[in-house]
Amino acid sequence: MKSLQDRLVVVGEPLATLEEFFPGEGTFEEKGIIYSSIIGRVLIDKHKRELGVIPFKTLLVPKPGFRVIGMVTGFSNHYANVEIFCMNGVKLDHEYTGVIGRESLGKSHSRFRGINVRTYVSENDMVYGIVISTVNTILLDISYREYGVVKAYCKFCGNTLVLSGKGLFCPLCRNNEKRKISIFYGESIERLVSRT
Ligand SMILES: [Zn+2]
Structure with a gap:
């Protein structure tokens, strides 16, 4: 160990x-x-x-097994792009771009497989994940319960979404949204950085 x-x-x-x-x-x-x-x-x-x-x-060079925090900046083909701003407890000056795709949900989340990646992350979401490959792109895994979206904003009003059952809820406009949520959803960024 x-x-x-x-x-x-x-x-x-x-x-x-x-x-x-x-x-x-x-x-x-x-x-x-x-x-x-x-x-x-x-x-x-x-x-x-x-x-x-x-x-x-x-x-500071991404390797499989490194835990990261990043922001979903957009989508290309079947992947979500994630600007990584923290890795191994270190806040990064120049950011790496990682991706989340179907392979990021592992075998344990068969319910997500075959579904568009936009079903489990959205633009501007903050995500916590683990690097599983750096061969072509930095591929992130968010399948385990500790990984996934840790902060998200309402698509209508931009307010921070709060946990509501298995989904997310906007206290302002009462909009419900779904994500692949981390068990650390809502934690402060400092606490999250200490988990990488
Ligand atoms: Zn809202």
Whole structure:
């Protein structure tokens, strides 16, 4: 089991002792102390009892397994385009564009498959998802219960929609809308960033 810590460490920062861990990539050892040799985040492999540091830059290039937050900016063919503005707990300066398509709903959501992608996300929605492929495009998966739309706006009046049963509801114009909703719908952006 591996765990990635939130905190950024700097070059030469003491991280642990040799009694606690074996020094992994991105570290050096001196007199029984493990130090970081790069700027990045600490990755602990409990199984191997190894402590390494992953470079900050690596954290900012999308890879399968990375969790992201983004905004749906539009649709092209059978895909929704998502401007990714947060990944791995880091707010991004230059945004990556990901896509949501039928493959994003997995096998567990057979009820969504075969249906237009607009059935589960709309323009300007904020979504929380996980990267499943970076081969041609950054493909996001939103099938699991934690993933999906985390903030959405009413298509008639622009007011923020609130949860109502299994759907969304506009308190102003009493409009009902449907999405693939995350269990974290309505959480503050800071809380959501900490989940990536
Ligand atoms: Zn409304």
